[in-house]
Amino acid sequence: VSTSSATANQKTAGTAGSFKCRLLEAFQTGSSGYADTEAVATGVHLAGGYTRLDQQSGSHIKVARQDELKNGKEGKANAYSEAITAVEKLYRLMGEGHGNETVELHTWQTLKIVFVELNLTKDNSDDVELKKAITAHLGSLKDDTIAKNENKINELVTPVADSPTKEQTSLGEISDIWQPVSLRGFYKLRAAVDEEKSVSAQACNAESGESAKSDGDKQGGCDKHYASQTNCDAKDFCTYDKTENTNKKCKFNATKAAESGVPVTKI
Incomplete structure (x- = not known):
């Protein structure tokens, strides 16, 4: 609970055996408790305006009506x-x-x-x-x-x-x-989470350089080993293709690279 007073949020005991939990304006000696106070400088707004207790004519606090809340008076609700x-x-x-x-x-x-x-x-x-x-x-x-x-x-x-x-x-x-209100909120939340995951993944890929690697770049890592089957097959991301008649017998193998856990930046 917040008010204009620096001494709000106090729970104080009354006198002569009478105990009062002054949830509003506890510093006022004449306050009798919740929603009944002496003169205050401003109203009280809770939970982003869902609960609003307005000042009435410089004296009492009054609970706002639903239509008043709907209007979002002064942007507080x-x-x-x-x-x-x-x-x-x-x-x-x-x-x-x-x-x-x-x-x-x-x-x-x-x-x-x-x-x-x-x-x-x-x-x-x-x-x-x-x-x-x-x-x-x-x-x-x-x-x-x-x-x-x-x-x-x-x-x-x-x-x-x-x-x-x-x-x-x-x-x-x-x-x-x-039910539709709940569904709408659920799917909007899911979409927001999915979008956040997508943005995070893109950021990680960009940081590691993965997004900058094309298939041509990956193949280039195998081209220099085309003359030797031993050297080609020894690479965690290349496979020697004997059926190839050109000097491109050493081929990039995405499956082998994934199974070997080779970072794309190392290719």
Whole structure:
């Protein structure tokens, strides 16, 4: 808990046998405990703004309402604001598909939202661009084509290891809003981890010089031994090819090099 006072985060005992845990503004002698304080200089914000206790008219502390948190007042509740906005988008996305939409499928608001959320359209407000995107990704604007693609998506099975329910579930069986929220977070985290591994691997390869070695460079390490089978086969990364009629009988052998554990930079 942090406040404007340098003496915050104190747990103090009261007098006359009355013990009070003054979680807010403990330095104030008149404080009676959690969410009930004397005049304070500022409010208290916890967990990146998920819990916000605002100063009210220079006197008491008041717990902020959800709508106040959603607005991200003064940038102090941005985390909460972003989270609740994302969830509301998912609620809307799932709910609109059950509306009484009797027009052609490619004009459904639900379908448009999907393409917008997946960044598949160049201009989210341009219906012409939307139709182009639908045609490019689904093959046609015809109702039956779109319906077939929708059925294929519904039949996709979430692997047990990835599923928030820990069971093999098809996407069409998901009914709980928190399942797609959990899946989305899981896959975004996995993508971030994979990207970090890829960047690390590239950095290691570049540092060792491995990425700079072409197949021609590797073969060059064997060329100078072409005249002698003994010298060629003695190398951990070369194999003598008797069937070769040229002066290239000593060939680079990737399998042999890997089995021998030869660093590419030594070739």
